[in-house]
Amino acid sequence: MRAIRAPLTLSSPEGETVAAIRRTGPLSRADLEQQLELSRASVAAVVNTLLSLNILREVGPGESQGGRPPQLYAINGAFGYVAGVDVGATSIDLALADFTGRILERHDEPADVRDDPEPMLEHIADLIAGMVAKQNGRPDQVLAIGIGVPGPVKFAEGVLIAPPLMPTWEFFPIKAFIRQHFPAANVVVDNDVNVMAIGEASAGTGKGLDNFIFLKIGTGIGAGIIVNGHIYRGHDGAAGDVGHICIDYNGPICHCGNAGCLEIMAAGPAIAARGKEVALAGGSDFLRKRLEDNKGVLTARDVAEAAKAGDRAANEIVRDSGRMIGGMLASLVNFFNPQMIFIGGGVSNIGYRLLSSIRQAVLRRSTALSTRHLRIEFSQLGADAGVTGAIWLALEHVFVVA
Amino acid sequence: MRAIRAPLTLSSPEGETVAAIRRTGPLSRADLEQQLELSRASVAAVVNTLLSLNILREVGPGESQGGRPPQLYAINGAFGYVAGVDVGATSIDLALADFTGRILERHDEPADVRDDPEPMLEHIADLIAGMVAKQNGRPDQVLAIGIGVPGPVKFAEGVLIAPPLMPTWEFFPIKAFIRQHFPAANVVVDNDVNVMAIGEASAGTGKGLDNFIFLKIGTGIGAGIIVNGHIYRGHDGAAGDVGHICIDYNGPICHCGNAGCLEIMAAGPAIAARGKEVALAGGSDFLRKRLEDNKGVLTARDVAEAAKAGDRAANEIVRDSGRMIGGMLASLVNFFNPQMIFIGGGVSNIGYRLLSSIRQAVLRRSTALSTRHLRIEFSQLGADAGVTGAIWLALEHVFVVA
Numbered sequence: 001m002r003a004i005r006a007p008l009t010l011s012s013p014e015g016e017t018v019a020a021i022r023r024t025g026p027l028s029r030a031d032l033e034q035q036l037e038l039s040r041a042s043v044a045a046v047v048n049t050l051l052s053l054n055i056l057r058e059v060g061p062g063e064s065q066g067g068r069p070p071q072l073y074a075i076n077g078a079f080g081y082v083a084g085v086d087v088g089a090t091s092i093d094l095a096l097a098d099f100t101g102r103i104l105e106r107h108d109e110p111a112d113v114r115d116d117p118e119p120m121l122e123h124i125a126d127l128i129a130g131m132v133a134k135q136n137g138r139p140d141q142v143l144a145i146g147i148g149v150p151g152p153v154k155f156a157e158g159v160l161i162a163p164p165l166m167p168t169w170e171f172f173p174i175k176a177f178i179r180q181h182f183p184a185a186n187v188v189v190d191n192d193v194n195v196m197a198i199g200e201a202s203a204g205t206g207k208g209l210d211n212f213i214f215l216k217i218g219t220g221i222g223a224g225i226i227v228n229g230h231i232y233r234g235h236d237g238a239a240g241d242v243g244h245i246c247i248d249y250n251g252p253i254c255h256c257g258n259a260g261c262l263e264i265m266a267a268g269p270a271i272a273a274r275g276k277e278v279a280l281a282g283g284s285d286f287l288r289k290r291l292e293d294n295k296g297v298l299t300a301r302d303v304a305e306a307a308k309a310g311d312r313a314a315n316e317i318v319r320d321s322g323r324m325i326g327g328m329l330a331s332l333v334n335f336f337n338p339q340m341i342f343i344g345g346g347v348s349n350i351g352y353r354l355l356s357s358i359r360q361a362v363l364r365r366s367t368a369l370s371t372r373h374l375r376i377e378f379s380q381l382g383a384d385a386g387v388t389g390a391i392w393l394a395l396e397h398v399f400v401v402a
Numbered sequence: 403m404r405a406i407r408a409p410l411t412l413s414s415p416e417g418e419t420v421a422a423i424r425r426t427g428p429l430s431r432a433d434l435e436q437q438l439e440l441s442r443a444s445v446a447a448v449v450n451t452l453l454s455l456n457i458l459r460e461v462g463p464g465e466s467q468g469g470r471p472p473q474l475y476a477i478n479g480a481f482g483y484v485a486g487v488d489v490g491a492t493s494i495d496l497a498l499a500d501f502t503g504r505i506l507e508r509h510d511e512p513a514d515v516r517d518d519p520e521p522m523l524e525h526i527a528d529l530i531a532g533m534v535a536k537q538n539g540r541p542d543q544v545l546a547i548g549i550g551v552p553g554p555v556k557f558a559e560g561v562l563i564a565p566p567l568m569p570t571w572e573f574f575p576i577k578a579f580i581r582q583h584f585p586a587a588n589v590v591v592d593n594d595v596n597v598m599a600i601g602e603a604s605a606g607t608g609k610g611l612d613n614f615i616f617l618k619i620g621t622g623i624g625a626g627i628i629v630n631g632h633i634y635r636g637h638d639g640a641a642g643d644v645g646h647i648c649i650d651y652n653g654p655i656c657h658c659g660n661a662g663c664l665e666i667m668a669a670g671p672a673i674a675a676r677g678k679e680v681a682l683a684g685g686s687d688f689l690r691k692r693l694e695d696n697k698g699v700l701t702a703r704d705v706a707e708a709a710k711a712g713d714r715a716a717n718e719i720v721r722d723s724g725r726m727i728g729g730m731l732a733s734l735v736n737f738f739n740p741q742m743i744f745i746g747g748g749v750s751n752i753g754y755r756l757l758s759s760i761r762q763a764v765l766r767r768s769t770a771l772s773t774r775h776l777r778i779e780f781s782q783l784g785a786d787a788g789v790t791g792a793i794w795l796a797l798e799h800v801f802v803v804a
Contacts, residue, residue, distance in 0.1 A: 237771075241736045242733075245732075245737070330647075331648070336737070374637075
């Protein structure tokens with residue numbers, strides 16, 4: 001791999017060619033002419049430029065369409081590195097990928113997002129540099145870094161705005177800070193759930209779907225929205241903040257200050273709290289024992305395990321949570337009529353009991369037409385949704401297309 | 403005006419040129435080169451073709467940029483007619499426009515949408531033909547007809563699917579039926595609220611906005627959704643069916659079979675019913691008198707007039723309705739983070755009391771970031787939103803662009 005000056009500017013047909021090959025895999029010149037509605041001469045010029053820049057490489061002849069088998073062109077994985085970072089409330093997940101998006105290295109560790117941005121981002125930069133060094137690469141070969149953060153992001157500037165979980169990060173210039181360490185890298189910052197939706201749309205079951213919702217259920221609840229195959233961020237970058245949709249005007253007070261938000265009533269901490277209540281009230285032997293073993297601490301995972309073991313009270317807690325989440329989703333289905341809803345995030349590990357109660361609630365309260373083709377499934381990317389999405393977000397922003 | 407063979411097929415740059423001039427008004431060749439990123443030669447060829455087809459016309463020199471003032475090109479209004487039809491639950495609104503979208507003739511009359519489609523569409527075709535004749539035109543000069551209907555539409559085919567208000571229309575081939583009368587016309591059918599949103603985006607305050615919601619409040623409640631300047635119909639054409647979002651699991655049973663839909667609790671008939679209750683219970687002298695004068699019938703308009711006259715009970719009814727509608731909108735704002743919400747439909751005539759309670763409810767229950775730039779206003783198109791949108795929907799579909 002060689003160092004390039006960043007960000008590299010491509011013409012619009014060059015950018016479209018790279019995007020088309022990324023989307024569908026190796027293509028011939030004839031394929032590109034057809035897909036991009038370009039002339040033979042334009043495609044020849046574009047392909048030659050991209051080959052000479054080492055962005056594309058020849059990958060041998062494809063299937064013959066009658067005459068000589070055509071030469072196929074693929075993304076050159078060795079063109080440079082991209083990194084994906086998923087900053088969670090209690091952990092950091094990182095991955096280094098080659099230029100095709102193939103993951104070369106992974107790393108995760110506990111972290112506290114309430115820490116100040118400088119030391120945390122400094123540490124993230126060190127971790128990326130370490131992964132690059134392990135591949136015998138140099139920092140200036142990192143061409144793009146995608147970062148997902150658990151809060152609202154003003155996407156163009158890459159800054160957090162009024163982030164409830166990480167107040168000291170507000171307006172911190174993440175892009176400029178990280179670029180000090182990786183001078184050739186375009187740094188892109190987005191909300192963690194948007195990043196997961198991009199991962200699903202680029203490298204998951206959502207690939208090729210026109211519109212879907214990715215719902216993350218963890219400590220909080222949030223949605224990533226795909227419209228016409230692209231992420232939809234809303235007017236202020238605040239789209240998808242569904243955890244603060246009110247489901248009960250008389251419900252408990254949320255950390256946002258309002259009463260009865262979905263998040264405070266149905267996310268991980270609510271499941272854990274109800275589990276503890278039941279344990280203390282003597283409603284579940286399983287949970288009471290677990291509470292004792294854990295020295296008075298009970299997590300959503302404990303409730304999930306109790307439910308899997310057949311505990312009646314734990315199952316009721318999981319079902320209630322699914323009903324509340326599904327009730328909210330039913331409203332979104334009536335409004336947005338998506339093709340698919342992916343469920344991800346830590347709490348989705350609770351399993352099919354949760355999924356089935358979400359599905360039931362959606363079917364009960366959405367219009368018949370809008371659920372005719374709707375599928376609601378767990379994201380197959382699982383815990384990788386964040387870093388996968390961050391890598392694909394980065395790959396989308398390697399080049400400036402002008 | 404002359405007859406043309408329909409539908410006329412344009413090349414992609416020709417179609418984009420027409421769309422650009424429609425959007426921004428008269429443009430010079432230099433403007434088109436810049437806006438459409440086309441070469442000088444391409445623009446010259448496209449403009450010559452469109453002039454020879456009579457789709458564009460020269461409109462005299464624009465402002466000089468230093469040298470000779472450039473020739474400007476505009477849409478040729480005399481190229482042909484387009485018609486817009488807004489089929490409501492209890493009325494038909496029609497308008498005939500020239501090719502610039504300028505309305506030449508208007509007509510409206512009471513109608514019952516529960517009637518069978520053949521006689522109603524036959525009558526609509528007669529009304530359009532009558533308007534064309536009044537302009538000394540011929541039916542084969544009508545180039546496109548846009549029709550809004552109060553029910554879910556499968557847009558590509560232009561058929562209604564499971565329409566609750568007009569069951570006999572399900573799968574009726576509206577396009578083919580109307581085309582028998584107007585052989586040169588492309589006929590386009592869409593849901594009435596989508597059509598209103600298109601009107602707002604094309605010829606209203608919504609022009610140039612990236613994303614907004616148009617909420618119609620009348621006998622029912624529905625939303626039209628604009629994403630990136632274009633109507634969003636959802637996977638099954640069912641997007642925007644927000645009248646059946648549940649706002650109270652213990653609420654009254656809606657005609658859809660579910661309990662506590664927004665529509666059954668907050669739309670026109672609910673306002674009228676609550677007004678009648680109050681009148682019979684002696685809670686409002688104004689409404690009691692109006693009920694007697696109307697021989698036992700009370701409408702949402704009566705409640706609106708009572709509220710305007712300062713009647714306390716009527717004001718409470720209006721505020722309650724606004725609160726319920728605003729509560730639902732707050733959820734959509736958290737999810738969709740729109741730039742603007744337009745309120746239209748018959749019940750919006752109730753006035754600013756309704757608007758202000760909707761605004762309060764949205765501000766109370768949406769996240770701070772998503773309401774930072776949000777505006778909620780009555781649609782300035784008023785009762786014309788439907789026909790205006792139908793005309794612009796038609797204008798978008800005059801040509802086949804290949």
